[in-house]
Every structure is written in C-alpha cells, then in structure tokens.
Amino acid sequence: MAPETAPGTDESPVTPNTLEVRFTGGMLALNRFLMTLQNKRMPVAGFTLGRDGDGMRATVLLDCPPEMARRYTMLLSNLEDVQEAIPTEETLEVVLFKPKGDGWRDAADRHGVAAHENGGTVVASGEPEDVEGWLSGLEDEIEDLVRLGPAARPGNGGK
Secondary structure, eight states: OOOEEOTTOSSOEEOOEEEEEEEOSHHHHHHHHHHHHHHTTOOEEEEEEEEETTEEEEEEEEOSOHHHHHHHHHHHHTSTTEEEEEEESOEEEEEEEEESSSHHHHHHHHHTOEEEEETTEEEEEEOHHHHHHHHHTOGGGEEEEEEEEEEEOTTOSOO
C-alpha cells in the first residue's frame, strides 16, 4: 500500500497495517471484539468479517505506524475469544459485478487484477489499490457491483 501522511500531520507517512484475527464465540464475541476496537480508539481504516470452519475471521486495517500496530495486535491477541491475531503482509480484495461490455478485460490486465467471467458475472481479485484503480475506470461498464472488501490472504502472516 502506498504510504499516506498521518492525519493532522505533514511529516511522517503512515502505511496501513493489516491484521488477521481469528476468534470463536459467535455474535457475543464479535460484539466484545468491536467494542474493544472502539473503546481503545484503534485507528481502524477497514474491517472485513468472514466465517470459516474454525469460527470467525476478521481482517483489520489499522492506519497507524508499525510499532503502534504491534501493540494493538498484542492487545487483541490477549482477548478472551481471540484464538490468534497476527500481522499479514498481503491483502486481497474480491469483487463481483455484472458487466455491460467487454472493456473490463483489457483494463484488468493493465491494473494487475485477475478477472474472469462466469455465467455473466465477472469475478475479480487483486491488491486493494489495484482493484480500486481498475473499478474507477469502469464506472460506465458496471451494472451491478458487490465488493467483498480487503481480506488477509490465509496463512501468509507471521507463521
């Protein structure tokens, strides 16, 4: 991700740090987790939630320096319902849409987005910035759009 200047300052660039958090306990655990993010005033730039065979999995984008992100990761990993909270190096965004034409094909190659059509629906994935740039040029060629949001790539974090 491209570095951005920290809010309210002109000096130090901040690159969003991605965490993958796995937890169990259903909706009550999710509520406690979200309240922790809010009560500790964590600088959450993005949040995507999913479910797998082991419970829930959240991808959290923190807009802060790496040292502060490490502290937040430690705090989250010590929560009761959290199985693990680890930093990840890569994030992936998945997009589904119904196209109006074929202009998306060449644009996907130019932006480094993997895309294919299946039953009239385009399924695409790539780095969040690449997907954002690609979609911004396709506004007139998209009929319906679903963005699944950034997600950590499974198994690429601190293991």
